[in-house]
Amino acid sequence: MYKNPIWHHPSLPENPQETMALKPIFSIIFFLVISICCISVSAECPLNFKILSNFSETISTAKTRNISEQCQAARQGLHLVLSEYLLTDSRFLPPTNSSSDCWEAFETQINASGSSFDIRSSCGYDTLSISEGCLNITTRKEFEERVPLGSRQSMASACNQTLTGSACTECSATLSTSPTIYLKGNSTSNLTDCTSYPIIYAAALLNKFGPTDENTAECLFFIALGLNQDKKNLAWVYGTVAAGVLLGAMVSGLLGFFYWKRRRAIKKRALVEDIRIHFAEPSSMHPNSTLVRFSIEDIKVATKNFHRDNIIGVGGFGNVYKGVLSDGSVVAVKRFKNCSPAGDASFVHEVQVISSIRHRNLVALKGFCMAPVSIEGHQRIIVCEYMPNGSLHDHLFGRWSHNRLDWGARCKIAVGMARGLAYLHRDVQPAIIHRDIKASNILLDENFDARVADFGLAKFTPEGVTHVSTRVAGTHGYVAPEYALYGQLTEKSDVYSFGVVLLELLSGRKALLSNAQSQSLHITDWAWSLVRKGSSLEVIEQDMEDPGTPEAMERYVMIALLCAHPQLHCRPTIDQALKIMESDLPLPHIPDRPLPLIADLEDIERSASTSGSGQYSSASGYQSYSTEKSFNALDSQNGR
Numbered sequence: 106m107y108k109n110p111i112w113h114h115p116s117l118p119e120n121p122q123e124t125m126a127l128k129p130i131f132s133i134i135f136f137l138v139i140s141i142c143c144i145s146v147s148a149e150c151p152l153n154f155k156i157l158s159n160f161s162e163t164i165s166t167a168k169t170r171n172i173s174e175q176c177q178a179a180r181q182g183l184h185l186v187l188s189e190y191l192l193t194d195s196r197f198l199p200p201t202n203s204s205s206d207c208w209e210a211f212e213t214q215i216n217a218s219g220s221s222f223d224i225r226s227s228c229g230y231d232t233l234s235i236s237e238g239c240l241n242i243t244t245r246k247e248f249e250e251r252v253p254l255g256s257r258q259s260m261a262s263a264c265n266q267t268l269t270g271s272a273c274t275e276c277s278a279t280l281s282t283s284p285t286i287y288l289k290g291n292s293t294s295n296l297t298d299c300t301s302y303p304i305i306y307a308a309a310l311l312n313k314f315g316p317t318d319e320n321t322a323e324c325l326f327f328i329a330l331g332l333n334q335d336k337k338n339l340a341w342v343y344g345t346v347a348a349g350v351l352l353g354a355m356v357s358g359l360l361g362f363f364y365w366k367r368r369r370a371i372k373k374r375a376l377v378e379d380i381r382i383h384f385a386e387p388s389s390m391h392p393n394s395t396l397v398r399f400s401i402e403d404i405k406v407a408t409k410n411f412h413r414d415n416i417i418g419v420g421g422f423g424n425v426y427k428g429v430l431s432d433g434s435v436v437a438v439k440r441f442k443n444c445s446p447a448g449d450a451s452f453v454h455e456v457q458v459i460s461s462i463r464h465r466n467l468v469a470l471k472g473f474c475m476a477p478v479s480i481e482g483h484q485r486i487i488v489c490e491y492m493p494n495g496s497l498h499d500h501l502f503g504r505w506s507h508n509r510l511d512w513g514a515r516c517k518i519a520v521g522m523a524r525g526l527a528y529l530h531r532d533v534q535p536a537i538i539h540r541d542i543k544a545s546n547i548l549l550d551e552n553f554d555a556r557v558a559d560f561g562l563a564k565f566t567p568e569g570v571t572h573v574s575t576r577v578a579g580t581h582g583y584v585a586p587e588y589a590l591y592g593q594l595t596e597k598s599d600v601y602s603f604g605v606v607l608l609e610l611l612s613g614r615k616a617l618l619s620n621a622q623s624q625s626l627h628i629t630d631w632a633w634s635l636v637r638k639g640s641s642l643e644v645i646e647q648d649m650e651d652p653g654t655p656e657a658m659e660r661y662v663m664i665a666l667l668c669a670h671p672q673l674h675c676r677p678t679i680d681q682a683l684k685i686m687e688s689d690l691p692l693p694h695i696p697d698r699p700l701p702l703i704a705d706l707e708d709i710e711r712s713a714s715t716s717g718s719g720q721y722s723s724a725s726g727y728q729s730y731s732t733e734k735s736f737n738a739l740d741s742q743n744g745r
């Protein structure tokens with residue numbers, strides 16, 4: 106048996122002298138035997154390395170490269186073959202028992218030009234590594250179980266196109282950020298590791314042209330292909346060889362063989378050079394264009410060296426500056442206080458995750474900057490989209506508060522912020538809890554659409570990343586009671602803060618009010634006292650232009666109070682709240698609230714004499730519904 110796959114190719118005998126010595130009749134038999142053997146041998150390794158032979162001399166001026174570039178090139182070539190295998194067999198890796206055969210087939214293919222590049226010993230890969238990958242994932246199904254549909258869809262939308270130019274950059278950037286959070290863990294192999302999986306997957310199953318397409322291969326595997334030409338040559342060569350054998354003309358057969366072999370040699374040399382040249386700059390392997398790393402000089406120029414006139418926001422974590430980048434685009438530059446280099450790695454990771462989250466109601470991250478600066482200390486900066494209309498805080502209480510928002514604008518902002526938050530809670534895996542929803546974190550874009558800012562950043566407060574679990578991030582007045590008191594953090598903590606912001610938006614009053622006796626009064630307690638009296642419309646800011654209908658305005662007050670309910674289980678999810686806002690579904694009943702923690706004796710006595718019904722009375726006569734039942738109805742409407 107000719108086990109060695111070198112025989113796979115009829116025209117590639119290892120020792121041509123032997124063939125030459127044979128008589129024509131034997132050579133026909135020999136040829137047939139080899140062909141039959143080849144069919145059975147090729148079943149051993151399921152990978153089709155022959156697709157690599159489609160390379161041709163696209164870069165004839167290539168220079169000799171070093172060994173590590175050769176190893177990289179071989180690795181990329183393998184990934185291309187694995188991607189084709191995933192497409193045809195729905196598997197990422199060949200079975201373990203075929204790994205030895207696969208290496209031989211691979212090395213035969215790479216060395217077909219007569220070179221002798223032993224990938225395993227030169228690059229330090231052991232035999233089994235060709236069958237090993239990331240986190241035991243071997244099949245398409247296993248990958249899809251781990252990487253959720255949402256992430257795969259965003260990969261598809263970036264990569265299902267002709268991958269040239271900026272489309273290529275967009276696809277590479279998406280693949281190197283979005284799916285990687287689901288593939289965290291140790292790769293079992295350094296040949297095909299967790300970062301390679303999304304690329305292999307996208308080339309095979311998301312891009313409509315497939316891995317062997319010229320643009321796809323060049324973009325994702327850094328391999329330039331020259332299709333067709335080579336195939337024609339092969340057919341011509343086969344034809345020559347067959348004719349030679351049939352005529353029994355040994356001489357012409359041999360001539361054909363040597364001619365073919367020379368052509369192959371030239372081609373293969375070109376191929377190897379070709380793969381190599383793409384590895385001249387390993388750092389550009391995954392150009393991450395959507396997330397830019399800025400130098401501290403860029404940032405200083407953009408913000409006029411952090412000039413105080415450029416400050417557009419002051420927060421617990423540091424200042425926010427308006428900046429103009431060299432390309433003329435206006436950005437918001439957020440500079441974190443008191444950083445040390447220790448948290449840099451997790452900062453970069455977090456920034457990558459955040460930059461992959463894009464939604465029309467979220468502020469997009471454009472880039473970051475990290476730099477040791479001797480006098481000012483270690484710098485950690487993020488660069489975001491600039492929002493020309495400032496924050497909701499500016500419009501309600503700040504520089505633009507004289508220009509009151511009309512009812513339509515308020516509704517649009519309310520729905521926008523709920524959508525942004527719903528995206529973070531529902532569509533990002535794992536869900537992101539914002540922790541610091543407040544009026545100054547709701548920004549307004551040029552169309553007055555709400556954009557939630559600062560998500561995913563609660564960890565990077567000046568205290569650093571080490572105290573995350575013990576420290577309550579958030580702002581007085583907005584933090585949910587269970588989070589403030591018990592440190593219990595869930596998506597519903599954000600729903601509480603959302604309810605508070607919604608009340609601010611409706612009433613034009615701040616979360617923490619001061620009454621005549623300069624005691625603190627929380628906006629939810631104030632609003633609830635009005636609702637209980639049956640005057641829910643008094644919650645709404647007076648003298649608003651174009652007010653809504655009383656029913657609509659009352660509805661929003663109720664939604665806000667429901668969201669900002671002190672008891673966790675009474676609050677809807679943000680998805681449910683959004684649905685109530687966007688529909689005319691009946692409002693759930695709002696369970697009575699406990700008295701404020703700082704209520705005085707008088708209040709407590711008054712409450713004791715009036716409570717009992719636990720119902721609010723409504724000006725427009727809303728029906729009461731049990732919270733539970735209504736939430737269930739809401740969810741089933743959506744098929745969940």
Ligand SMILES: *[C@@H]1O[C@H](CO)[C@@H](O)[C@H](O)[C@H]1NC(C)=O
Binds near residue numbers: 200201202203
């Ligand atoms: C190799 O392993 C696969 C599954 O891992 C099995 O289906 C196949 O029969 C094995 N082949 C041989 C020759 O042992």
Ligand SMILES: *[C@@H]1O[C@H](CO)[C@@H](O)[C@H](O)[C@H]1NC(C)=O
Binds near residue numbers: 176
């Ligand atoms: C792969 O890992 C092995 C050991 O785990 C190491 O010896 C080898 O150098 C690594 N190869 C590459 C190309 O990093």
Ligand SMILES: *[C@@H]1O[C@H](CO)[C@@H](O)[C@H](O)[C@H]1NC(C)=O
Binds near residue numbers: 240241290
């Ligand atoms: C991979 O599978 C092996 C056994 O099948 C198991 O012991 C190991 O924990 C798995 N590794 C991962 C990362 O799931």
Ligand SMILES: *[C@@H]1O[C@H](CO)[C@@H](O)[C@H](O)[C@H]1NC(C)=O
Binds near residue numbers: 261265310311
């Ligand atoms: C890619 O786009 C084509 C049409 O352009 C479509 O038929 C195909 O289903 C898409 N593939 C994926 C994975 O979205």
